[in-house]
Amino acid sequence: ITSQLVQIALGELVTILRAVTAQSEKKKSNIRIPKSPIRTVVWLLDVFFAGIKAGLTLEVKEDIRQHKREFYNFILPEYLLNLLVEIVIVTKGSGRAQFMQLLASVINTQANAVRIQGGTPSLRLSLAKVRQLQKFMFEVHEKQGGASTGRFSTFFQGLVELNVSIFTTLSVGDRGSFTFTAEQKWFKDLSDTAEVLKAMTDHTVSKVPEDFLFSVAGASGLGGDNVFQFLEVNNGFSTGCDSELVNVVNEIYIKKSKGSTKPVEAKELTLTRAQRIQNREIQKKGVSDQDLKWRFEVLAAFNQRVRNVLKYINLSLSPGESALTDGVRACRNIIFWSSKEALWKQAMEATVVKSGIKSQVANNKFIVKVDNKKAMDLKTRKGSDAMARVTVFGQIFQQLKNKPGTFWRIPPMHRAFVVNEAGFLSHDVGGPYRDLFSNMTAELQSSDKLLGLFIPCPNMKHQVGNNLDGRIPKPIRLETPHQLKLKFQLYQFLGKIMGLAVRSLSFLSMSLTSVVWKPLVMDQVEPKDIEAISSGSFQQIEQLVALEKKTDTKNSASIKAFDEAAKRIKFQIVGSDGKGVELVQGGREKGVTWATRQRYIEAAMEYKLNEFARQAKAIRKGLATVVPYQCLSIFTWSELRDQVCGRVVIDLKLLKSMTVYHGYYQPDRKNKKEVKCGPKSPHIRLFWDMVENKMDNKQRSELIFFVWGRSRLPLNADGFGKVRFAIKAHTQSQGVRKNPNQYYPVSHTCFFQLDLPEYTDANIMYEKFLYAMTNCKYIDGDNIKHARSIARMR
Incomplete structure (x- = not known):
């Protein structure tokens, strides 16, 4: 009934709008504006779209997919769809963008249900109306500067989304009847990319379009049987293998980019035995180097397509509001770091406020005053800074909380302000500025009583499982409106400080977990994040x-x-x-x-x-004022963490100084003579040589996680407290008839302890550790019985 009433209402509304448009453009019109109340039309539209939104939120289970298709086919017949498109073309105002996004979501939802069940979508417009909508889109594209500007309004991006949604649901024959000029080719490329996005993220929906794979094969110079083998390999690749391959590519690029930004080439993808051990999915499926190179060619072509079309996609939308935006986010794991870095640098440079920044810092125009002694006294007596006025973080908050976004958007390596430390005569040429960030970080991760923003996660509190150094936002409890307002202001201010850390490269050494980082990049918190x-x-x-x-x-x-x-x-x-x-x-x-x-x-x-959703939203709001937030949608949560906190660097000298040795080893197994373990024991010297010379910094971080459940070391010896890294004898591998080279190391994360077999071969030791670190949740000796059975594996 609502659908039929809306058809009548929209018919009248279109008539009204045509007349109003004609009058506004001072054209003669024979159309008479009906006297029917506009309120009735608006009310009917509200009811109508409430029904559509309710349909979108239904779970798409097998038993209701058919009913959902029938629901949309019934409530959105062709005549009504034609009227809705007419509304898009003839109306004006910012509300059209949201209207178009909703309509595009309906079309995509119905089309996906059809793809899974088989068949062709029955929700469709007349081809004449599709052409009219496309013509309107191309006209708007030309008015907004076309491809030359690279920047488009949210209205245009919504219009593009709607056109792509409609065009990709047409039959192959209908699509073939459309022709595009050279200036319009961007739309065909975007539509093709939308199809590839669906296939790359959900193999149950569709396979990668063969014309895309053929084009990549042709560009790679393949011919004959190699082409069909190429197609077979790429259609059999899993998302897990894709993610691991992209990680390998990123590591190669990061190592190269220290002196060059030249992209990675397929010929560089020859995995060592160690790399295969670390990439379980690739090893498990027995993917050859040739298969990896062919898949790389496809991923490289996919990355290029995504880079070319991103400007047409509104990345600021929330999850569920745009199929294109959600598709890009779903592919964030297979977008190369080189692609992200190029886009990120471009966006950061475009949002820098350059005027006067350097001179203002040089002339001490932006000065913040910090009383470190006052802050330290409060921390020493274990007091609370409930009003955020005494801690360093609180002092900075009070002085900078009302600064506009332009204040924070500084050029790389610059400082937004200079620091004047009370009681000190030091001149800030960078040292006090860096100290400020370190002090704020320490306060935020101190006792929850000090600022009340973060607490140790349950695993850290009880020293079990992963994230033994992980912090989480303090859950919201019964607090006064004033307390809540201040708390969210502080979280928002932290977001600004994070953005400043990214821009000035003054990293924050914070051990926040994925439940904080994921919402900041519009990613969904999953049960595995809570378990972590x-x-x-x-x-x-x-x-x-x-x-x-x-x-x-x-x-x-x-x-x-x-x-x-x-x-x-x-x-x-x-x-x-x-x-x-x-x-x-x-x-x-x-x-x-x-x-x-x-x-x-x-x-x-x-x-x-959603326990921390409100806190994360406040941090995100602050972050968005400092960095080009929409670009963060293509980052993984760990990539944003590295942007804010820097990549982990393991201080081996500090780790060695915090190490103790327990147990005995057998220099000669035949006479069973035992010698106390120490830094000069052969297998321990081999261990430190492996850590220093065979492992890269990422692997050292994984080693710390394996033995201690955290990926970073404390900043100095005081941060260890009474805890020491204990290397103990691996008793299970000792004995006359046992070969220690056949055993895996065992860790006890609760005690920062490693049971180290008496390895005699450096390469074997390295491979055993790589396997253990990659599969650490199964090796952890805190599950003693299971760990020992794993440790005996050959």
Whole structure:
């Protein structure tokens, strides 16, 4: 009924708009504006689009896909679609962009359901209306400067999204009836790229278009049987292999880029045995070097296409608002760092506020005053800076919180201000500025009482699992409106400081986890991210699912048994700060039943996955004022972390000084004589030689994670406290008939301990460690029984 009413309403609205447009352009018009109330039309549209949005939020399960198709076909018949397109063409105003994004989402959702089920989409416009909409898009493209400017309005990007959504749902025959001039070829390239995006991220939806693969094969000089082998290899590649291949390419590029920005070439992709050990998916599937080179050619061509079309895509949209934007984000793992770096540098340079920055810093026009003694006294007596006025972070916040975005957008390697330290006569030529960042970082990661913004994650608190040095935002509890306002202002200010760290290369040494970084790049927090900060977070949900599987839904006694077993699980969950949180009103007293089990699971998952969403949103808001935020959508969360915090550098001299040795080794296994382990023991000297000369810095970081559950070392000896890196004898590999070269090392992350076999071959030791570090969650000796069985593997 609503659909039919909307058809009538839109018909009248289009008539009105045509008349108004004619009047505004001072043209004669015979159209009479009807007297029907515009409010009725608007109300009907609101109801109509509320229904469409509700349809979009439905889970696309197998049993409802067909119903969803029928829903869209019924509510959006061809006549109504034609009217909606007419609205886009004849109206004016900023609201059209959102309107077009919604319509494009409907078309994409329906088309994806069809692709999965098979068949062709039935939701479509008349070809005449498609051509009219395309003509309108090309006219707007020309008015906005075409390809020469490289910058387009959000309205134009929404118009492009709608045209791509419609065009890619047409049959092959209908698409073939369209011709494009040289100036219009960008749209055909974008439409082709949209198809490739879908295929590269979801192999269940479609395969990589063969014409794209043929074009890559031709550009690579392949012919004959090699072409078909090329197609077979590329259609069989998994997303896991793609991600690992891109990581290899990025590492090669980063090592090269110290002296050159020349892109990686296929001929450089010959993996060593060590590299294969570290890339489990590639090793598992037995991918040859030739297959990797062929896949690289496809990924390189894909990267080039993405670079060419990014300017037409609105990367500032939230997840779910644009198929093109979501497609690019879904591909962030297979976009080369060289591609991202080029786009990032260009965007950063375009947003720099250059006027007067250098002279203002040189003339001390931007001076911040810091009283380090006052801040240190508060920290020493374990006080609280509830009003953010005493800590270094608080002092800087009070002085800079009202500065506009232009203040922060400085050129690379510059400083936004100079630091005047109270009680010191030092002149800031860089040292006090860098110290300021270090002091703020230390305060933010100090006790939650000091600033109350971050706390140790549960795994760090209990020293189990991963992220043993990980911090998370302090969960929001019952706080006054004033307290909440200040807290979110502080998170937003931290976002600005992060952006300044990126621009000035004054890195923040912060150990924040993926639950913080992912929302900053518009990525979804997943259950694995929650498990990484709090092992066993979903234990109660898993128990319910296990009980559900055992329950006979047709047997009332079985359901009653479920209720009896599940009633001890209440509608309450433990937050990351260890405090109980009710999922519903009175939840701490309400037990789960068969009828409410799904409600509990959904509410618990919703809380866990969004526990830090508001804090991350505030940080993101601050970050967006300093850096070209829309570009961050193509970064992975770890890439943003490295931009803010810098790549980890392991201080081997510090690590050696913090190492102790335990146990005995056997120089000669036949006489069973034992000698106390020490830094001069042959296998320990071999270990340090391997770490220093065979491992790169990334692998050293992985080694620290393997033995300690964290990827960074403390900044100095004081940061270790009483903890020491303990290298112990690997007793399982000792014995007359045992060969230590056949055993893997075992770690105990809770104790920062490594059980080191008495290896006699440096290459074997290196390979065993690479395997252990790559599969560390299975090797960790804190799970003693399982770890020992793994350690005996050959």
